[in-house]
Each structure stands twice: as structure tokens, then as C-alpha cells.
Amino acid sequence: MKHETPLLNQLESGPWPSFVSDLKQQAEVRAKNEENIEFQIPVDAVEDLLGVLELSYVDGTTHWKHGGIVGVFGYGGGVIGRYCDQPQNFPGVAHFHTMRVAQPGGKYYTAEYLRDLCDLWDLRGSGITNMHGSTGDIIFIGTTTPQLEEVFYELTHKFNQDLGGSGSNLRTPADCIGSSRCEYACYDTQALCYDLTQEYQDELHRPAFPYKFKFKFDGCPNGCVASIARSDLSFIGTWKDEIRIDQEAVQAYIGGEMPPNAGAHSGRDWGAFDIQKEVIALCPSDCMKYEGGKLEINNKECVRCMHCINVMPRALRIGNDRGCSILAGAKAPILDGAQMGSLLIPFIKVEEPYDEIKEVIENVWDWWMEEGKNRERLGELIKRQGLQKLLEVTGVTPDARHVQEPRSNPYIFWKEEEVEGGWDRDIDEYRKHHQR
């Protein structure tokens, strides 16, 4: 190796897959170059990456310069520019830009597709990736400015593959695997995610928003893609009718023939399954009972928390009248504190071509694009202008489900038209009845 890395070497021991060992292997593959690749960026890029990382381990600070503005023509985002602040010592990473590549729904791949991507990236980049970025993208880590258009050309022309989003725009949407492999899915998350990604390509590639905006799609309230915490608009599947109960299967759980939670706790002895203790008593609405060998659910009181279904997946199933809830405003702490999504649409049908859902999205955008301040997330605009405003612009009638609890302070605004006589009052009229 080109640089000594005593600190990083310590991360090669232990059972977890070591990113250091993997990087060293990649460095070696490039050095040997058995496939005779005409590397388009320095052959020792990976060695210099290890070198600069070791330096950061030694002095406890980052060695990337601030920011970086690079990209491809036609798009305003998709590439995160980055330059090393010690280019003379680590020339291999003097340029080390990251490219975001749009990933398929549920991240299902064929070996052929991945092999093609790797061939491209071995030639024109460092060969290092992040599978995947937190937002969802396939991340190509490390290339030079002149290679950006080349990579983009090959992605689009050979693999029919586009870049992901970055900047003040719609970022790459992501989904849980949904109905592809999960019996809890209340709608086809991948279909909706794909459709909206295609519909809003323009918003994704050319920043037109006050700030970033994310979509995520969870098939049920379990939230496997964490949409409620990580997307400005969060689509979470649910149902309106009854939980379907298979009483025979309930008996199989009670009789111990089927493990609770599909065996998720089998690593430890928790005793025999006790339906009373593990399901009935834990139902947050207290709306279940087990009497005379029969499980009953008062569905009117059920909040569809998924607990009973998660414990007895073979006996309890989601209802048949399905759709999703839409929640708005999740964001990380900067600037005014972290937020999770707040319920905006309690229930909406998820049916192609998703016109109703698109109407909600576009109404939210129309409002936020006009009213949002520079670098203000949707969640912050909701705080600043109020949930009422969001309901107004989306044409949603306020109802009890929009709040966890009613306000406790009495600083209540009324619209003038709601108040008899309006706001224009004459002090002389008042004085006729009340002396000074």
C-alpha cells in the first residue's frame, strides 16, 4: 500500500465485514489490473482515500474542502462535488465527486445489471460505492469532473438509467419492499413510488423548490422505510375495514404449533405463548378480547398499530378495504428542531393513475413554493403558518384525527367572516354605553 495506515488496520479485526479490508482489496485489484482496464481516474485513488482517511484518524478532523459545485448539463443536481484539502499528498482523491444513481423500487437487482454498473464505475470512477445512500440512491463514490458527463452518457444510453436527486428539489423517492414480499402491504409501494418518481422527474432533476423535499412509501404502519421520520410527505398504508381473523390459526398459536412473531424472539426462552399477556393486554386501544376460545376485535376502536398482526401473522391479516395515510413535514433538527410527519390525509385510496394523491402533492407544492422561505423545509412552513393553512391549501376539512390533543392555550385566531359584525368597530359607539 502507498500509505501506512496503522489506525485503520485495527479495523480489520473483529467479525463484522471490514470496510478497510474491502477498500484494500479494491486498491489491490486496481494495482494489479488483471482485466487491463484503461482507468480514467488515478489508479491509486483508493490507496489515497485510505491515506487521507488515516490522516483524519490521526488528527481527528475532516480533510475535504467545503462544498463543491459540479454536475451534468441539463440537470441542476445529482452529483456531490468534493475536493481533498491535501491534494499534493493524496492526488488520487484531489477530485472525489459522488454521483447519485436512481435505484429500482425495493432495491431488487439482477446480477447482470449490477455487473454492468460495476464495469462502468471501475473504468470511470474509483470502484467504491455506497449501497445505498440513506435516501435510497445507488451511490458512486469518487470520480473526477471530466468523467461526470461520460458516466452520465453511458448510464443513460447503455443502461437506460438516470441520476438521483440532490439540491433544493424532489430527492430520490424510496419505498419498502411492499407487496413484493410482505403480506402486510396495504398498497403496492413500488408501483406508487415508481409512478411518482417518473411523474416528477422535472422536479427531481432541476431544483425549483425553496429547499429539499422527499417522498417515502411504507406499505403499513411498521414503517420499514421510515417514511414518517425521513420524508416531507410520507405515505403509510392502512385499511378501513376489519382485521381478518382465522380462529383455527389463533388456536395453533395458543397451542404452541406456531411461534409468536414468526419466531423473532426464538433466541431466548420467553416461556409458552400467552395470548392474554402478549397480545390482548398490549393492544393500545384495549379493543381485543379472548373468551370461550374465540378472539374478538372491536375494530371501531382499533388504531391499526399492527401489534396483534405482527405477533400472529398467520392468524390475523390486514383488512380488505385498503389505502394509505399521508403525513407531512418530517425533517432533521436544522434549523428549528426535528419533526416527524403529522397526519394530513387519514385515508386515501391508492389506485392508478393516482390522481387524488397527485392532487395532494401538487397542492402542497403550490403553497410551499410560493410561501416557503429560502431553505425552509415543509415542516417549518407548517410551524410558521400553521397546520390550518396546510389543511386549507389541500382542501382537507379539519377533524379530530389531525391532532393528538387539542390546544391548551387560548390564543385562538378567528377569521373575520366567522365573527358577527367583523373587526371594524367604532369607539364612539362603545363610549355610548361605557363612560371613560
Add this chain to the structure above:
Amino acid sequence: MAQVDFKGKTFDVDEDGFILDYNQFCDEWIEYVKDQEGIDEMTDEHKLVIKVLQEYYEKNGIAPMVRVLSKLTKFKLKHIYELFPSGPGKGACKMAGLPKPTGCV
């Protein structure tokens, strides 16, 4: 930091090709950036975008939001990309000599 010499002028630029000092802006800079940014011919529309950006920057000390730029120039975002293929930030702001956009880009 690097230096660029073009038609008798010298510019201090960063890695992304933005000028470091707004005061170094001049017509030669436009000519120099034009080619890198995929622009064949400077039209009156290009010049209007540049002018609006510079006036806004001189008055407010920041670049305008995309929406504001659209309103001031009356160009839709689509048209701004037709004029400046790398967009209002990397394309137009760079050519206008404004500081590099920052944040989560």
C-alpha cells in the same frame, strides 16, 4: 486556488471554476465561462439573467431563490435551463461572478 488568464485578464478561481472575487467580473469572464457551460452564443436573454443576478446580489448580498429569478426575468425554469444547461446555480451564477452556491447540494 488557481489562476486563469484569458484575453489579457487574470481571474482567481476555485476548483469548480467560480471566481473568488466578484470585483474581478468583466465581459471577458463571460466569454471565458461560456464554453465550459455549454453556451454557443450569448443572447439578450442570457444577458438579462446575468444582469438580474448581479443587481440582486449587489442589493441583497445573496443570490436570489430560483423562484425569484424566474419572477424577475419572467423566464420559466425550463427556459433558464435552455439558456444555461447546467442551471441557474452552476451555470448562470458562475457566469455572473456570484459566489458558489453552498449547503446540501
